[in-house]
Amino acid sequence: MTRGTLALLIVLAAHVGRAGGSGGDPPVTFNRDIAPIVFRSCTPCHRPGEAAPFSLLSHADVKRRAKQILDVTSRRFMPPWPPEPGYADFAGARRLSDEEIALLRRWVEAGAPEGAPGDLPQVPRFPEGWQLGEPDLVLETAQPYTVPAEGTDVFRNLVLPVPLRGARYVRALELRPGDKKVVHHANVLLDHTGYARRLDAREPGPGFAGMDVELESSRFEPDSHFLFWKPGTAAVTEPADMAWRLDEGTDLVLNLHLQPSGRPEVVRPVVGLYFTERAPTRFPMLLQLEHDGALDIPPGEKEFVVTDHYELPLDVEVLAVYPHAHYLGKDVRGWATLPDGTQRWLVWIRDWDLNWQAVYRYARPVFLPRGSTVHMRIAYDNSADNLRNPSQPPRRVIGGNRSSDEMGHLWIQVLPRQGDGRLVLQETFMRRRLEKYPGDFLAHANLAAALEARGAREEALEQYQRALRARPASATVLNNVGALHQSLGRLEEALKAYREAVRADPDYLNSHYNLGNALAATGAFAEAVPHFREVVRKRPDDGIARSNLGAALLATGQTAEAVVELRRVVAADPGSLNAHYNLARALAARGELREAVEHLEQALRIAPDDPDARHDLAALKARLANRNRSRP
Amino acid sequence: MALFVALTAVATPDEAPHTSLYLLDLAGRRVEPLQAVGAKVTVFVFARTDCPISNRYAPELQRLHRRFEPVGVRFWLVYPDPGEPSEAIRRHLREFGYGFHALRDPEHTLVRLTRATVTPEAAVFVGTGGEASLVYRGRIDDRYVDLGRSRAAPTTRDLEELLRALGEGRAVAPRTTAAVGCWIAPLE
Numbered sequence: 001m002t003r004g005t006l007a008l009l010i011v012l013a014a015h016v017g018r019a020g021g022s023g024g025d026p027p028v029t030f031n032r033d034i035a036p037i038v039f040r041s042c043t044p045c046h047r048p049g050e051a052a053p054f055s056l057l058s059h060a061d062v063k064r065r066a067k068q069i070l071d072v073t074s075r076r077f078m079p080p081w082p083p084e085p086g087y088a089d090f091a092g093a094r095r096l097s098d099e100e101i102a103l104l105r106r107w108v109e110a111g112a113p114e115g116a117p118g119d120l121p122q123v124p125r126f127p128e129g130w131q132l133g134e135p136d137l138v139l140e141t142a143q144p145y146t147v148p149a150e151g152t153d154v155f156r157n158l159v160l161p162v163p164l165r166g167a168r169y170v171r172a173l174e175l176r177p178g179d180k181k182v183v184h185h186a187n188v189l190l191d192h193t194g195y196a197r198r199l200d201a202r203e204p205g206p207g208f209a210g211m212d213v214e215l216e217s218s219r220f221e222p223d224s225h226f227l228f229w230k231p232g233t234a235a236v237t238e239p240a241d242m243a244w245r246l247d248e249g250t251d252l253v254l255n256l257h258l259q260p261s262g263r264p265e266v267v268r269p270v271v272g273l274y275f276t277e278r279a280p281t282r283f284p285m286l287l288q289l290e291h292d293g294a295l296d297i298p299p300g301e302k303e304f305v306v307t308d309h310y311e312l313p314l315d316v317e318v319l320a321v322y323p324h325a326h327y328l329g330k331d332v333r334g335w336a337t338l339p340d341g342t343q344r345w346l347v348w349i350r351d352w353d354l355n356w357q358a359v360y361r362y363a364r365p366v367f368l369p370r371g372s373t374v375h376m377r378i379a380y381d382n383s384a385d386n387l388r389n390p391s392q393p394p395r396r397v398i399g400g401n402r403s404s405d406e407m408g409h410l411w412i413q414v415l416p417r418q419g420d421g422r423l424v425l426q427e428t429f430m431r432r433r434l435e436k437y438p439g440d441f442l443a444h445a446n447l448a449a450a451l452e453a454r455g456a457r458e459e460a461l462e463q464y465q466r467a468l469r470a471r472p473a474s475a476t477v478l479n480n481v482g483a484l485h486q487s488l489g490r491l492e493e494a495l496k497a498y499r500e501a502v503r504a505d506p507d508y509l510n511s512h513y514n515l516g517n518a519l520a521a522t523g524a525f526a527e528a529v530p531h532f533r534e535v536v537r538k539r540p541d542d543g544i545a546r547s548n549l550g551a552a553l554l555a556t557g558q559t560a561e562a563v564v565e566l567r568r569v570v571a572a573d574p575g576s577l578n579a580h581y582n583l584a585r586a587l588a589a590r591g592e593l594r595e596a597v598e599h600l601e602q603a604l605r606i607a608p609d610d611p612d613a614r615h616d617l618a619a620l621k622a623r624l625a626n627r628n629r630s631r632p
Numbered sequence: 633m634a635l636f637v638a639l640t641a642v643a644t645p646d647e648a649p650h651t652s653l654y655l656l657d658l659a660g661r662r663v664e665p666l667q668a669v670g671a672k673v674t675v676f677v678f679a680r681t682d683c684p685i686s687n688r689y690a691p692e693l694q695r696l697h698r699r700f701e702p703v704g705v706r707f708w709l710v711y712p713d714p715g716e717p718s719e720a721i722r723r724h725l726r727e728f729g730y731g732f733h734a735l736r737d738p739e740h741t742l743v744r745l746t747r748a749t750v751t752p753e754a755a756v757f758v759g760t761g762g763e764a765s766l767v768y769r770g771r772i773d774d775r776y777v778d779l780g781r782s783r784a785a786p787t788t789r790d791l792e793e794l795l796r797a798l799g800e801g802r803a804v805a806p807r808t809t810a811a812v813g814c815w816i817a818p819l820e
Contacts, residue, residue: 077779262689353780387782
């Protein structure tokens with residue numbers, strides 16, 4: 001970090017004051033001068049039902065607290081807006097300008113006059129209930145979580161299963177956290193693997209503890225959007241061409257920061273999802289600068305610095321940043337060095353406060369050409385002078401997700417200028433991660449997924465193998481290795497990998513399903529049956545697994561059971577060609593020829609040219625005709 | 633930080649005139665809390681129904697109440713905002729499980745007497761009636777250092793230490809500390 005550039009980049013804060021110039025200043029009034037400031041910067045939280053303790057909606061409200069308002073705004077405690085002014089231009093900045101604070105001071109000193117009624121701007125109106133209107137899908141936690149009356153802040157993760165059939169595109173997510181005086185902020189994460197559910201099951205009560213959640217993904221599916229809530233912020237609707245995909249079987253994980261209020265508080269957040277038919281054509285991606293592995297802060301250390309950097313392989317626009325550290329974080333900086341050597345600030349927070357962490361979206365996207373390097377620098381204070389230090393006396397602190405551990409992240413949302421650049425970003429980003437953490441499981445696994453997604457299957461396999469050296473019992477990676485082998489036609493290796501995956505984590509259903517299919521492909525239907533059974537036992541709505549179960553039962557001659565399973569499939573999904581076809585065969589095997597014919601006819605309505613169905617139908621009709629002749 | 637401390641005037645506790653301190657109970661009746669029979673020590677804690685900092689102290693105050701009431705310490709919550717009706721205060725007491733009584737100070741008699749500036753802020757009197765003297769005014773503990781700046785746990789429990797000293801019959805010198813919380817808005 002070169003300090004010389006800082007002074008150059010300071011720009012004067014924009015100011016909207018209308019309070020006249022020097023000499024003969026008109027009196028400052030609430031209606032004309034103060035209300036616009038209060039309505040813009042205070043009222044979003046200081047109103048009934050919101051997070052802040054009292055309302056600031058009228059002259060009387062504001063006048064009663066005028067001195068306090070002047071005090072807390074002068075000291076920059078309110079409105080909370082940690083980014084240093086002049087170091088990046090953020091949308092929705094709540095910070096007051098020096099001129100606005102001077103105006104407040106003159107108003108208070110003049111006795112806080114109300115002014116002419118005609119000067120009062122429209123008192124802001126906030127919609128009741130959902131800000132974005134009725135959602136397409138509302139998700140609620142199965143059980144509420146109770147925050148204890150006292151103690152330190154609580155960091156809890158609640159899992160919300162998404163009851164979706166098929167994938168949808170999401171244009172907006174609105175979180176209604178419940179009691180806003182208790183929920184301090186929230187992040188929403190997507191879990192494709194059921195990992196969070198398993199963490200949930202291991203702990204008593206709803207959800208599981210932890211300030212941060214690291215989720216595994218079984219395929220190339222990088223985080224793309226900030227799904228973040230803090231008090232007083234409007235719900236974000238994504239640009240029309242930038243919706244995000246929500247797949248069937250995904251869980252939302254609410255990562256909540258909760259503050260005890262003095263009485264036990266029941267928290268039951270509700271999430272509203274707003275869908276769109278329009279598939280995205282622009283694909284942002286979240287890059288996480290971090291070096292938590294370098295966090296090892298001796299007690300008493302007042303300036304422990306962690307840095308990270310990453311060189312962009314293509315032109316991007318930076319849309320937003322989300323800095324994150326725990327209680328020892330002190331000074332957080334993000335910036336970019338362009339290929340020509342110039343520097344561009346992304347964010348600077350001089351006095352980091354976990355309680356006011358937030359996603360900051362740029363007023364205008366920040367363009368960074370290919371070859372620019374983004375940087376993060378976070379300084380920590382682990383001395384007793386840092387009164388937020390959770391350990392008094394201070395102790396050695398390393399990286400971790402408990403609030404007494406530390407972290408240091410700068411998440412950057414970038415949008416490649418040309419097409420879908422996520423694979424290139426992910427591949428280079430994971431190679432950079434391997435520089436920091438040689439042999440790292442996540443880096444190898446994510447690199448492999450990126451390579452696999454762009455068709456480099458042998459290279460992907462090599463990276464998966466390296467991931468397994470770090471974590472030999474990773475069911476997701478073993479499963480992916482199996483799938484890769486299978487796609488390369490190596491069925492024996494695939495079976496071996498799937499078997500290891502099932503052994504490593506018997507609850508990981510994707511491996512059961514894949515193992516079942518691979519066994520069926522080798523003709524080992526009897527062995528396949530229990531694996532399909534395990535999938536449908538835990539995912540009763542999984543029609544494909546049930547259809548395959550039916551087919552495997554049929555192949556092993558268990559026709560009665562096959563009929564039961566396949567009937568359920570066609571009842572739930574009348575458009576399933578395979579289920580109709582296999583059901584027909586099972587029925588035929590049991591001599592129920594008429595119903596078998598019906599299902600073959602339905603199969604042919606779905607796929608009129610299906611040769612197997614045509615062949616079987618002809619054969620069945622012949623059998624039926626035969627039977628009718630023999631039984632006059 | 634510095635500004636905040638400066639705004640909290642240092643009281644001169646032993647000069648405070650308090651021969652007859654009248655406050656209102658939640659039924660609107662005048663009561664003289666310093667005349668309570670059997671109380672050797674009286675603790676007032678200023679509160680608001682909607683102040684997050686004073687609310688966060690509810691469990692701590694209840695603990696102090698349970699511990700010190702049996703040895704002759706009388707606890708009162710005092711709501712200084714004339715705009716907070718008795719009904720809201722009753723609901724507040726119920727919701728936060730306070731096991732002791734509340735008074736209203738709509739004229740700021742006790743606010744002026746003790747020079748309290750925020751909620752929560754404690755004022756401790758020793759003795760009854762005209763003999764009562766203010767021995768402490770200030771924070772409950774040092775958990776909050778400023779608005780938005782708090783420790784994970786307090787390092788000094790001022791109110792508890794004072795009550796323990798009084799309970800053990802030790803002499804205490806009158807003292808004030810700066811409390812952090814929601815401002816008590818001055819009367820119109």
